[in-house]
Amino acid sequence: xxxxxxxxxxxxxxxEKGYAHLRVVALPAxxxxxxEAAEAVGAHVGQIVKSLIFMxxxxxxxxxxxxxxxxxxxxxxxxGETLRRATPEEVRLLTGYAIGGVPPAGHPTPLPTFCDxxxxxxxxxxxxxxxxxxxxxxxxxxxxxxxxxxxxxLKEA
Numbered sequence: 001x002x003x004x005x006x007x008x009x010x011x012x013x014x015x016e017k018g019y020a021h022l023r024v025v026a027l028p029a030x031x032x033x034x035x036e037a038a039e040a041v042g043a044h045v046g047q048i049v050k051s052l053i054f055m056x057x058x059x060x061x062x063x064x065x066x067x068x069x070x071x072x073x074x075x076x077x078x079x080g081e082t083l084r085r086a087t088p089e090e091v092r093l094l095t096g097y098a099i100g101g102v103p104p105a106g107h108p109t110p111l112p113t114f115c116d117x118x119x120x121x122x123x124x125x126x127x128x129x130x131x132x133x134x135x136x137x138x139x140x141x142x143x144x145x146x147x148x149x150x151x152x153x154l155k156e157a
Contacts, residue, residue, distance in 0.1 A: 013106025034066025068155035
């Protein structure tokens with residue numbers, strides 16, 4: 001399946017950052033939700049990276065395991081300020097992608113990033129590749145290096 005333009009942008013961004021070995025794949029099934037993504041690639045839902053944008057005095061990116069819900073007070077402690085969920089319009093403006101396809105990197109606006117510590121428990125994780133049916137797989141170490149994310153406890157108890 002050939003890649004749509006937004007997935008090609010993610011692939012290009014990966015290559016520019018030195019991760020040409022990572023391949024964005026377009027799938028016939030939707031990967032918009034963590035559950036759909038896990039089913040599409042035969043992974044555990046916890047291996048799916050949700051890219052969530054929150055706004056404070058600046059925007060932030062939170063990379064959360066698909067099995068977890070982001071705990072807003074924990075996210076606010078990590079960011080050091082009060083946050084609110086970004087609107088779909090803000091997400092598209094800041095990242096260049098629509099909700100459901102936001103990759104963890106390759107955004108026009110650099111975003112301070114925090115990574116859910118639970119993602120580190122897996123040998124490989126899957127992140128959105130620019131569309132609601134495109135993904136790419138990488139190790140948690142590659143995810144941290146690619147995004148410059150700080151690891152934090154972000155999940156609701």
